[in-house]
Amino acid sequence: MTLLVEHVGFTTVQDAGRRGWAHLGVSHSGAADRGSFHLANRLLGNSTGAAVLESAGGVAVRATSDTFVVLTGAECDAALNDRPVSHCQPLLMRAGDLLRVSTVRHGVWMYLGVAGGIDGPEQLGSRSHDTLGNIVPLPLDNGSELEVGVLQGTPLGMDTPVALRDTERVGITAGPHGYMFRQDDLVDIFRQPWTVSGEPNRVGIRLMGPAVHRHFTDELQSFPLVRGAVQLTPAGELVVMLADHPTTGGYPVVGVVLPLDVDRLAQARAGARVTWQWRQV
Structure with missing residues (x-):
């Protein structure tokens, strides 16, 4: 199973990060909004550290076989085959379906999780893209194909999407x-x-x-x-x-x-x- 990245936008692969390398000048990295990252994996039944796509918008992915995906984090305009989709609600993508996230309306970072998690090589124990240290285990370009792991649990939706909190107090x-x-x-x-x-x-x-x-x-x-x-x-x-x-x-x-x-x-x-x-x- 793979996901074809048709348009990257400002998007990276992120997981729970890499621990234990600060003495060598390597940051922990990982998801910027850890709560939204973990929520995406919980809703899909993934392991807690499964890799996802973190994006500030402009990303589009196409499924090569049937799979579930979910959007968490920043509120965004997203459509599956041009039909608007819900936040925090797992979506079944059939083979050939296109999911497009055009604009982030509230917040900065949106998380696109896929059932089974994004698979592929790690560097220093993580698949996270470190933008400061230029550690990029899974570089993304228009046309990149991402391997997806095996579905481990049952995707579950939420009756009410989790809204981002403001920065008061x-x-x-x-x-x-x-x-x-x-x-x-x-x-x-x-x-x-x-x-x-x-x-x-x-x-x-x-x-x-x-x-x-x-x-x-x-x-x-x-x-x-x-x-x-x-x-x-x-x-x-x-x-x-x-x-x-x-x-x-x-x-x-x-x-x-x-x-x-x-x-x-x-x-x-x-x-x-x-x-x-x-x-x-």
């Missing part, structure tokens, strides 16, 4: 570099709203907000970064690390976003308002 914990700021300045960073700026990508999300003043001006030595780390740049912007983040950095980390809320930020488009809520861990 994003949970955040303290970062390691609070000593570089006056206490009032540090509180003000997360007391006021910030705004998503720039085009979405898989490496990090950039935020603009109130002016922030550092108490210390000493340069930091490079230190490890994790998904969700919030760095403050010299320009006074916040950058939240996403799936393909660098493994080290030199800007102060003023907070760390809770894992489930990183999914929310990964789906935020330019202009979205972000507010914060301090959490204890």
Whole structure:
């Protein structure tokens, strides 16, 4: 069984990512919105880490034999043989059927899962495309043919699609570099709203907000970064690390976003308002 990719758009293959390689400068990578990724596999009866297509739109695939697929994540305009299809509802594609996702309407990343998962070679234990590290086990081009694994479970639909949450009251914990700021300045960073700026990508999300003043001006030595780390740049912007983040950095980390809320930020488009809520861990 294969899927023929007739049009790629901005689409990559993603799974649960690659663990244990940060010491070599290799990011975890994997799906940008982990919740939507796992939902796609649950609805299809796949293993939890089965590879899917992650797309910002413009992707079209044709089935070479009968199979089930599902769309999760960002809300999008999608059609099977020119007939609109539902979100979070497994679809039976017959041999020769064409599924086209044209436009993402709300959110950034849409997930196209296929029963059995996308199969093929791995690099460092994963099929995920790392856009920063240029690790591409399964490159996609118009006309690419993707192998599909064996169906393991029974596809199940949902009565109501799972809608993306907004970015109000994003949970955040303290970062390691609070000593570089006056206490009032540090509180003000997360007391006021910030705004998503720039085009979405898989490496990090950039935020603009109130002016922030550092108490210390000493340069930091490079230190490890994790998904969700919030760095403050010299320009006074916040950058939240996403799936393909660098493994080290030199800007102060003023907070760390809770894992489930990183999914929310990964789906935020330019202009979205972000507010914060301090959490204890």
